Amino acid sequence: MKLIRTFGKSAAEATAVIQEIAARGATSTASVAPAVKKIVTDVKRKGDKAVREYAEQFDGLQPEQDILVDPSEMEAAWNALPKHLKAAMKEAAANIHAFAEAQMPEEWIIEPATGVRTGQVVRPLDAVGCYVPGGRYPLPSTLLMTTLPAQVAGVERIVVCSPKPGQETLAAAHLCGVSEFYRVGGAQAIAMMAYGTDSTPPVTRIVGPGNLYVTAAKQLVSQDCGIDMPAGPTEIVVTSDLGDALGIATDLVAQAEHDPETLAIFITTNELLAKEVQKQAKALARKNKLAKQSLEARGTIFICETPMEAQALTNLLAPEHLTIDRPEDLQWVRNAGSVFIGPQSPQSMGDYVSGPNHVLPTGRTGRLRGGLSVMDFVKLITVQQYTSRGLAKLGPHAIAMAEAEGLVGHAESVRVRLKP
Numbered sequence: 001m002k003l004i005r006t007f008g009k010s011a012a013e014a015t016a017v018i019q020e021i022a023a024r025g026a027t028s029t030a031s032v033a034p035a036v037k038k039i040v041t042d043v044k045r046k047g048d049k050a051v052r053e054y055a056e057q058f059d060g061l062q063p064e065q066d067i068l069v070d071p072s073e074m075e076a077a078w079n080a081l082p083k084h085l086k087a088a089m090k091e092a093a094a095n096i097h098a099f100a101e102a103q104m105p106e107e108w109i110i111e112p113a114t115g116v117r118t119g120q121v122v123r124p125l126d127a128v129g130c131y132v133p134g135g136r137y138p139l140p141s142t143l144l145m146t147t148l149p150a151q152v153a154g155v156e157r158i159v160v161c162s163p164k165p166g167q168e169t170l171a172a173a174h175l176c177g178v179s180e181f182y183r184v185g186g187a188q189a190i191a192m193m194a195y196g197t198d199s200t201p202p203v204t205r206i207v208g209p210g211n212l213y214v215t216a217a218k219q220l221v222s223q224d225c226g227i228d229m230p231a232g233p234t235e236i237v238v239t240s241d242l243g244d245a246l247g248i249a250t251d252l253v254a255q256a257e258h259d260p261e262t263l264a265i266f267i268t269t270n271e272l273l274a275k276e277v278q279k280q281a282k283a284l285a286r287k288n289k290l291a292k293q294s295l296e297a298r299g300t301i302f303i304c305e306t307p308m309e310a311q312a313l314t315n316l317l318a319p320e321h322l323t324i325d326r327p328e329d330l331q332w333v334r335n336a337g338s339v340f341i342g343p344q345s346p347q348s349m350g351d352y353v354s355g356p357n358h359v360l361p362t363g364r365t366g367r368l369r370g371g372l373s374v375m376d377f378v379k380l381i382t383v384q385q386y387t388s389r390g391l392a393k394l395g396p397h398a399i400a401m402a403e404a405e406g407l408v409g410h411a412e413s414v415r416v417r418l419k420p
């Protein structure tokens, strides 16, 4: 990892590095955009045939394999799963389910004036598509993180797409009661779910993480189909002056191993700690090819002059995962996908079993929203009802505002109801 002071002689260099990292979100999918556009257009035009061709080309789908997985295959995968993994998945599922239930928004009604009732009802989306990555590693944990909140929200049709799904992913699908699972990945999966084909109706929203191809495809279809957020190549920032170097280095390497495109950053005012983390991360990454690649390409340690500067830099980067030293540090955190507090909270716990979602915003989208939640699977529909008494009270105000806007029809629609 590159070590750089943000003050003194290297201040200008540090500013340039920070600007490059901060601009990454806006530009990162540009390199794959033309290829993705071709795939999405082909699937839109040729449907099932194109999906199949791309699945064979990119993910080794065999001619005799059906794209739609038979439920008996998922059941058999679950039955064959080792006992300890069954227990781990059940524990993770229970915690993710409980967390999603706690996040479920309430329905309510208020009475802003006598005879006026306003409120919200909560309704699930009709159909969602959950993308479960499967390129470099199988991610059964992502199947739990996407399908369980959708179930808690009450979504009726839950579609899963994953390239070359392994036994663990199929087993996780059985555990979560998934019945519509397609062995398709990449941009072709996103296009299939967004536009539908002869054999698959389109979904209302696509959720889930993925590599640059998946993320670019989600962005492309987002004019026609809802998406959750860019949840692209993993990002980690640790902002710490106190933490233990080995814990920090292992977290950086852990998240860096997802993809050579990942972003791993350590921010500190503690120069000794900075050097120790650099040394430990280098040693750990020696045995970890992907982590080594991404740490060498863009892994950075910033030594700041003051804690305030370290905090401002952290908020500027708006990282997907953020580790801070103490609960009090939460006060200064404004932009992040998910926060981990203290040296005993490895980010990997959040990846698997804690319960908060591991599908998280990348490319500085942490400025706008947190991770995937039940809120991505429901609509808050507002409701209002007047009695004649309520209309007599608020109606004249609406008429006044409508007339000010020159919208005479609006004014009249209220006035006719006020006549005795």
Ligand SMILES: NC(=O)c1ccc[n+]([C@@H]2O[C@H](COP(=O)([O-])OP(=O)(O)OC[C@H]3O[C@@H](n4cnc5c(N)ncnc54)[C@H](O)[C@@H]3O)[C@@H](O)[C@H]2O)c1
Residues within 6 Å of the ligand: 035, 058, 059, 132, 133, 134, 135, 136, 137, 139, 142, 163, 184, 185, 186, 187, 188, 209, 210, 211, 212, 213, 214, 230, 231, 232, 233, 234, 258, 259, 261, 262, 320, 358, 359, 360, 361, 362
């Ligand atoms: N932000 C988050 O919440 C989060 C969570 C988990 C994982 N992730 C990220 O998800 C990603 C998973 O990536 P992955 O690659 O392992 O799996 P993936 O399933 O996202 O991508 C694999 C697909 O990419 C497509 N592809 C690969 N090379 C291609 C090419 N040259 N042309 C066209 N399409 C091509 C293929 O169709 C393949 O199916 C990683 O970047 C990881 O960091 C992010």
Ligand SMILES: N[C@H](CO)Cc1c[nH]c[nH+]1
Residues within 6 Å of the ligand: 139, 141, 142, 233, 234, 235, 255, 320, 351, 358, 359, 360
């Ligand atoms: N860290 C990933 C989110 O960026 C999620 C994950 C799944 N499995 C392991 N990790």
Ligand SMILES: [Zn+2]
Residues within 6 Å of the ligand: 234, 254, 255, 258, 348, 351
């Ligand atoms: Zn991870």
